[in-house]
Every structure is written in C-alpha cells, then in structure tokens.
Amino acid sequence: MEDSLLLTIFASLGAALSFAALAYPLLQKSDKKERYKSIIEKRRKDLMQQAREGQKISKEENVSARDSMALHYKFQSLAGKMGERARDKMLQAGIRNPKAHIKFLMIRAFLPLVFIGLAFLFLMAASKENEISAVTQILILIFSGLVGFKLPDILVKNMILKRQQELNLSFPDSLDMMLICVQGGIGLEQAIERVASEISEHSETLAEELGILSAEMAMLNDRRQALQDFARRVGSGAGKSFATALIQAEQYGTSVSQAMRVMADELRDMRMAEAERKAASLPPKLTVPMILFFLPALFIIILGPAGIAASNL
DSSP states (O other), X not given: OHHHHHHHHHHHHHXXXXXXXXXXXXHHHHHHHHHHHHHHHHHHHHHHHHHHHHHHHHHHHHHHHHHSOHHHHHHHHHHHHHHHHHXXXXXXXXXXXXXXXXXXXXXXHHHHHHHHHHHHHHHXXXXXXXXXXXXXXXXXXXXXXXXXXXXXXXXXXXXXXXXXHHHHHHHHHHHHHHHHHHHTTOOHHHHHHHHHHHGGGTOHHHHHHHHHXXXXXXXXXXXXXXXXXXXXXXXXXXXXXXXXXXXXXXXXXXXXXXXXXXXXXXXHHHHHHHHHHHHHTHHHHHHHHXXXXXXXXXXXXXXXXHHHHHHHO
C-alpha cells in the first residue's frame, strides 16, 4: 500500500512538472510581449514630452552657454563627453534609465576606494602574522584600485557583447521579413513595427530596439536622426550596418528595398562565416577535455582487465 501511494505521489509530481514545463514558455511569451509594448509606449511618451519641452530646454542651454566662463565651459565639455560615452554604453547594454550613466560613473569613481580600503584592512590583518614588504603592500593597493576601476566597465562590456551577439543572430531573418513588407507596399516605419511585433517572442532585445526605432521614426521629423540613434543603441554589428545602409539609401536616393536585400545577403554570409569560425575553433578547444577526461577512462577500460588478470597471477 505504501509503495502504491509513493508511486501515485511521484506520478502526480511528474505530471505537474510536465504541465509547468509546457505552460511556462507560453506564459513567458505573453510577458515578453507586454514588456515590449510597455517599453515602446514609454519611449513614445518620452518623445512627446521632449517635443513639448524642446524649445524651453534649448533657450536655457543658450543662456547658460553665453554666461559660462571659458574654463567652466571646457570642464562642462569634458564632463559632457564622458557622460555621453557612458550613456552610449548603458544604452548598448540595454539599460535605459536616464540616470544610469551617472550611477555608472559614480560607481567607477568610488569602487576603487572601497577595494583599496578592503585591501588595506587585509594587509593590516596579515601584517600581524607575517611581515609584508612595503613594495608588496603598495603593489597590492594599486592592483586593488585598478580592479575596482575596471570591474564595472568589464561587466558592462560583457552585457554589451551578449546583447550584440543576440542581435547579430536574429537580425538577418528579421531583415528578410522587413524586405517582404517593404516590397509588399508597406511603409518603412510600419514594416519595422510589424517585424518588431512578430519577433518579440523569439528575440526580445531586437524587438525592443526595432520598436523604439519605429516610434522614433514616427515621432521625429528627421528619419536619419532616428536611424543614427538606433546605431548608437546597438553599438556595432548587423544593426549598425542596417542603419548606415538606410541612411545612405535615403541620402543618395537609392532604392530602400535593394539596399535591404543586399544587406540581408551580407548579414547571412557574415552569420555563416561566424558559424564556420566557431566550428573550426572547436577541435583545439576539445583537446584538453579529451586528454583530461576521456583518455584516462578509455585506458582504464582497455588496460583494467589486463592489469587485474596480471595481478592475480
């Protein structure tokens, strides 16, 4: 009786887990669509707010520029360039908080002090047991400061790299769908919005970027500015090449569909070349795991019976 009860409990748990495994992707798809729509609506509201306050902001900037001193203006220009680069990094990493770049610069400024303080405490505790030379202490403190300074940048670059890999992987197929829409007579803004809605279940990152691009192209007067902002957000790779191709097509009056067709072929070739590169680099990467894990087990299986037989003689 107890065995049948345990079997029933395990079968019920297995059925529940199977149902959860089937239902989770469907729930996740709806969550991705809702998040995608919320990001697009927020961007449209921000653009409308900027359009209302644009004239007032420009007047204030002109007044502050006239009243500032030369040294203060240079400092503002330097700080503005640093903030702009940090802002671009945050956008490329998918962090859209308007104050994210300020927090990033603050963390990058204060984290070395924290690491140096921790290293100093460690050196004080270690010097009580073993005497450490002054040169070694200075090197440890300098290394701790460098680690604290570079750590935020490394983490952000890692996020940017993963995001660009996802964009490069899914962009050629999206460009094919966009090309079909444009050749069917749909406008470029509507085609980008339609493709963004279709791929939101498969590539949330690309759907968000294309949705923001379609909102900016619809709200802004200058289409080239929207494409340039899109290129800034994606950083490099397929998205930046797509924006550059559309800007050049609009500038020189060439066919947008022809530019998109050529770009789709190039991106597909680039994706195939990247897959071939990864496949070619796989054998050297497998050499060390094979030596460490496969060959010892193989030797044990082959030579083990012979060794046991020899030991029994």
